[in-house]
Amino acid sequence: MPTAMAPAETNRRIAPARRAPLQIAPAAASNASGPRKIGRMSTEAAARSVPSARSTLARFDADICSCSHMRVIALLTDFGTRDGYVGAMKGVLAVRAPHACIVDITHDVPAGDVQHAAWVLKTVWSHFPAGTVFLAVVDPGVGSARPAIALGAEDRFAVGPDNGIFTFVADSARAVSLAIPIDASPVFHGRDVFAPVAASLAGGVSLEDIGAPAESPERLPLPRPERRGEVIEAHVIHIDRFGNCVSDVPAAMLGGRPVRVEAGAVRTTRLVRTYAEAREGELVALINSAGHLELATRSGAASERFGIRRGARLLVRLG
Amino acid sequence: MPTAMAPAETNRRIAPARRAPLQIAPAAASNASGPRKIGRMSTEAAARSVPSARSTLARFDADICSCSHMRVIALLTDFGTRDGYVGAMKGVLAVRAPHACIVDITHDVPAGDVQHAAWVLKTVWSHFPAGTVFLAVVDPGVGSARPAIALGAEDRFAVGPDNGIFTFVADSARAVSLAIPIDASPVFHGRDVFAPVAASLAGGVSLEDIGAPAESPERLPLPRPERRGEVIEAHVIHIDRFGNCVSDVPAAMLGGRPVRVEAGAVRTTRLVRTYAEAREGELVALINSAGHLELATRSGAASERFGIRRGARLLVRLG
Amino acid sequence: MPTAMAPAETNRRIAPARRAPLQIAPAAASNASGPRKIGRMSTEAAARSVPSARSTLARFDADICSCSHMRVIALLTDFGTRDGYVGAMKGVLAVRAPHACIVDITHDVPAGDVQHAAWVLKTVWSHFPAGTVFLAVVDPGVGSARPAIALGAEDRFAVGPDNGIFTFVADSARAVSLAIPIDASPVFHGRDVFAPVAASLAGGVSLEDIGAPAESPERLPLPRPERRGEVIEAHVIHIDRFGNCVSDVPAAMLGGRPVRVEAGAVRTTRLVRTYAEAREGELVALINSAGHLELATRSGAASERFGIRRGARLLVRLG
Structure with missing residues (x-):
């Protein structure tokens, strides 16, 4: 006989606690979605003005601001962890987005398995802070005609090949197409195309300044x-x-x-x-x-x- | 015939160096064990006072302080690296503890192998800075009657299921039990229970404010x-x-x-x-x-x- | 018939973009190669002087400076990810270089495969920021007569065993030999010798202060x-x-x-x-x-x- 779901029992087995559970404030970074000047840039500009206690304070607040809204770049690839592919991409990010926080989601997506990657991306998307840039590269068609895109959806960004990897975030996505730099390796857009764009987004560059508006991202035929x-x-x-x-x-x-x-x-x-x-x-x-x-x-x-x-x-x- | 251990020979094969070995200062963070206000909070409070060079300095020092004592959250799970489980947990940490430093110990504990995890935790514990929060989730009994706990031991913290994973740090541990939020997934306490608590501890919340005192952590019957x-x-x-x-x-x-x-x-x-x-x-x-x-x-x-x-x-x- | 390479066609399949591709500024950290005082140190010194708006500004700039030049320590080992070896090493780095950015390149070099590691190191080296410290430990001869070294090459540093792992960066390398601390585990120089030295280099200590000049690093007989x-x-x-x-x-x-x-x-x-x-x-x-x-x-x-x-x-x- 089918067993009924019992939502009312969901917390029957609650762990004992005689004190009220901790009240946790909403995430500090949750309103950091829109592009904004990062602290260091505005500080440098401010530093050209006359130094005073007031302007120093302003600069200081700018720095606090940039820190508390430090962008996360979250990596999701099928590069595996035996070679230098992940490292090279992280190196590019460290050069171009030295203040960003680089987070590994996974590099063990089965080689070329776009559907696997799309599902993993779906399961993590909403748990990351607003403003996060997902760098998602499972790209068997690298260098071929498949477009390279960046997109914004639900206050977060993503960069990668337009091959279906963004299927589950495509509905609300605003996408732009990426130009391929003339010196990019045709077999490693993760390092030479997507990572630099992810760094720019993490640095506050707007989607409009990244590329031209593109069609809605491709969806897997599921x-x-x-x-x-x-x-x-x-x-x-x-x-x-x-x-x-x-x-x-x-x-x-x-x-x-x-x-x-x-x-x-x-x-x-x-x-x-x-x-x-x-x-x-x-x-x-x-x-x-x-x-x-x-x-x-x-x-x-x-x-x-x-x-x-x-x-x-x-x-x-x-x- | 048994070979004698030869402690006196321990450094016989010393690498050649004509200069004295570098004197390395003790770790800056080693006295950061107790909960303390993080810089940003106290800065915001200070910012409400009259701005002056002096108060600006105070705020600045507070920030330096918060940086140098930035807490480490160290992750140890059996989630593997193919799925979004690790990523979702890191996302929660990035939202709730944006200033913490997230460090992967391992996610490749064999599935459900609590003893393996307990040993790994033992081998890393004392090498991390005081104040580190270990987020240790090998939790085959997730959502069942096994308690969820946080503990402090030897100037560090740990959060996870009370299933023996803390066996080797239990002797000196002061534990508290965790309440399970009503909206937590019963199959993913790592994301919905343990990560938020780890973030709170990393943010300076005290164990007493996290949960009610609990018995000494469970030990594996080894x-x-x-x-x-x-x-x-x-x-x-x-x-x-x-x-x-x-x-x-x-x-x-x-x-x-x-x-x-x-x-x-x-x-x-x-x-x-x-x-x-x-x-x-x-x-x-x-x-x-x-x-x-x-x-x-x-x-x-x-x-x-x-x-x-x-x-x-x-x-x-x-x- | 052999197919000719067609460099002229390299960008034939360029992704569509009606706007000019983004101009990306050169990496901010690319001139951070030489050792320099980190911000916090100079700030502490400055704090002993009379507080004024001017000196506060100076300190603030110092902090900005230290952040933008925060050193990367990039890890490359064959430790695998099942045990506590990687974690223990990261713990040591977190204690001794709390401001450094720890980046995993790989820990899945096949056990003892120095050539594999050497190639991976080659493929990532130039993509990391100037000033990066590579902590490269594939060390089957740990504790034996093989020397322990640190080196500088092309504005970056590396630390590890002198067993051929630095083959592909050896040509331009300036190496120093490392003393083995008397209390170092003879089977884990990664944790007790190389990580502390990497932390020192990341903190701005110069190669000359790390060890005595050594021969050019060993090359694999390829x-x-x-x-x-x-x-x-x-x-x-x-x-x-x-x-x-x-x-x-x-x-x-x-x-x-x-x-x-x-x-x-x-x-x-x-x-x-x-x-x-x-x-x-x-x-x-x-x-x-x-x-x-x-x-x-x-x-x-x-x-x-x-x-x-x-x-x-x-x-x-x-x-």
């Missing part, structure tokens, strides 16, 4: 989950490092109802809250941290154990 | 090395990336004496200083960089070559 | 590409993560002429600009992002598919 009566025809969109099988069904499509999920010959009616609720060898469903329906098992890879691959068709029957 | 007469019954506690087999015997237990180490059918009486002293295919013992007795071989994995697994029982006979 | 008439006898010097086979032939040796490349029984006459131009299963040659001749194929590992290993002899016939 099937969409489709509801027919009480059945959703869905798909496995990502297999994660633990072997969990992520579907393209957001929790909202389930409306809080019990489900039965079929993946080929295997099926489950157990919709649990946590991995720990699964029994050894049992396939379960849950709502994952990206808010999507997912198939999993306890301490093991559901993908391998149950032979579920990316792209597999799922039938989700609402109970 | 056997301990036991000495009976001239024999120590010991255990392999960790296999490292090179296949070196780390034991639970600290060097002090050997008292500088020659040893014979037996691991099942294989044994060695060669206690060497460096890996380079081992001959091809020879099993040797040495004191590793964590100060523990270790079995190793030259340019190869002792674990694979000699079939020594984690948990294996060792007999260490003092000569 | 064959060199040799031209005899219209044939270059070359070698595969590196296999990258994608299975591309990098040769030791810089583009300049080809003089822009058509080529036929033979690797054992396989050969190609197709010299292309980009990976995307290769047909499925076809071996092609191209000039890679390090400016070297490389053998590759489309969406697959040329090394595996065509059985080309590192060290393989290549014959490059100029057309």
Whole structure:
């Protein structure tokens, strides 16, 4: 019998705490989305005026400002970590955006797997500060006719090839096309095209000054989950490092109802809250941290154990 | 015949240098353990007063201060590097602790291997600056009844599940339990519970303001090395990336004496200083960089070559 | 028939842009090579003088200066990412160089593979800012007689074992030998010798104050590409993560002429600009992002598919 989701029980197992949970102020950087002068530039300009306590204060505030709004450049590639590709790109960023904070998301996207990268980008996007520049380079067509773009969406920026890697942020994106510098290596736009542009965006240059307006970014030709009566025809969109099988069904499509999920010959009616609720060898469903329906098992890879691959068709029957 | 350890020879092979070795000043951050106001906050308060050269100076010093004591948040997980889990957590940190320095220790702890993580944490703990916040998330029981905690020990902090991951720092730890925010994903406390708390600690919030006092952290039920007469019954506690087999015997237990180490059918009486002293295919013992007795071989994995697994029982006979 | 290289066509497939490409200012940090006082030190000294608007300004500029010239310490090791070795080294850097920017190049050099590390270092070196300190530790002979060195070359620094890892930057290098502190672990110079020295260099200490002048760094005994008439006898010097086979032939040796490349029984006459131009299963040659001749194929590992290993002899016939 299908198990009902129990949102009311979500916090039943709350950790004990006799004091009120800490109130955490909203992120300081969350309003730093728009391009702005960085502190050092305006300071240099100010330094040409007569020095006084007042102007010193102004400069000081400018510096504080630039620090607190220091831009993050977040890297997402399939370069792997054996070679110098990631390092060369970071070197370029360190030269051109010395004040930016360089953050590795992943360099272990399977080689050339644009869909994998697109999904990872979706799962991290909204968790980064406004103003973040995502440098996303999975680019098997590097140097060919595929356009190079930068885009802004939901107060953040992204730079990379227009090959579908921005599928999940494309709806709200404002894109510009990038010119390829004449001395760029035709096989390493990550280093010679995208990193310099990411550095410029992190330094406050506006999208309009980066390139000419472009069409909406390309989307991968993925099937969409489709509801027919009480059945959703869905798909496995990502297999994660633990072997969990992520579907393209957001929790909202389930409306809080019990489900039965079929993946080929295997099926489950157990919709649990946590991995720990699964029994050894049992396939379960849950709502994952990206808010999507997912198939999993306890301490093991559901993908391998149950032979579920990316792209597999799922039938989700609402109970 | 057992080979005697030769501490007196430790620096026999010193690299040539005609000048005195550089005197390195003690770490600037080493007294930054206690919570303190970060510069930006106090600057904002100060900015409400009348601007003058003096108050500007005060603010400036506050900023210098905040920079030099910028907190490190050091990440240790089993999230792997293929997905967005690490990135999402870093995004949360970048939003909530924009001035902290985010450092990757590892994300390649084998999935769910709490003991592996506990050992890695032990080997890095004391090398980080006072005030460092370790964000340690290997959490197969995420969302279940296992408590979520933060702790302070030896001038540093740690945040994570109370499942034994803090075994090796538990003795001196002062722990508090964490409340689980009502909107936290039950399958990703790393992002929604632990990272926000790590950011708060990095920002100077005190442990008392983070949560209610908790019991001493849970310890893994590991056997301990036991000495009976001239024999120590010991255990392999960790296999490292090179296949070196780390034991639970600290060097002090050997008292500088020659040893014979037996691991099942294989044994060695060669206690060497460096890996380079081992001959091809020879099993040797040495004191590793964590100060523990270790079995190793030259340019190869002792674990694979000699079939020594984690948990294996060792007999260490003092000569 | 050999295909001619077509430099004139390099930008034929330029991405569309109706505006002029962004003019990017030269890297701010590019003149930061020489050792200099870091801002905080000089600020502390200045703070002892009478506070005034003028001196406050001076201090403020000093701080701006220290920030914009903040040194990068770039890490390149074979430590892997499962253990605490990388973390311990980063902890030491965070203590001793709290203002430096720590950047991971790679920790996944195959264990003990000095040549791999040397090539990676070559491909990243010039892309990092002047003043960068490369901490390069692939050190199977750690603790043995091999010297420990630091060097300066082309406005950057490097620290590590003198075992050939600096082969490709040795020509212009000025090296000093390092003393081994008496309490250094003989099996972890990365943490106890090289990291402290890297921190000192990042803090502005000069090479002369680090150690005594040493011989030119050791070079790996690699064959060199040799031209005899219209044939270059070359070698595969590196296999990258994608299975591309990098040769030791810089583009300049080809003089822009058509080529036929033979690797054992396989050969190609197709010299292309980009990976995307290769047909499925076809071996092609191209000039890679390090400016070297490389053998590759489309969406697959040329090394595996065509059985080309590192060290393989290549014959490059100029057309």
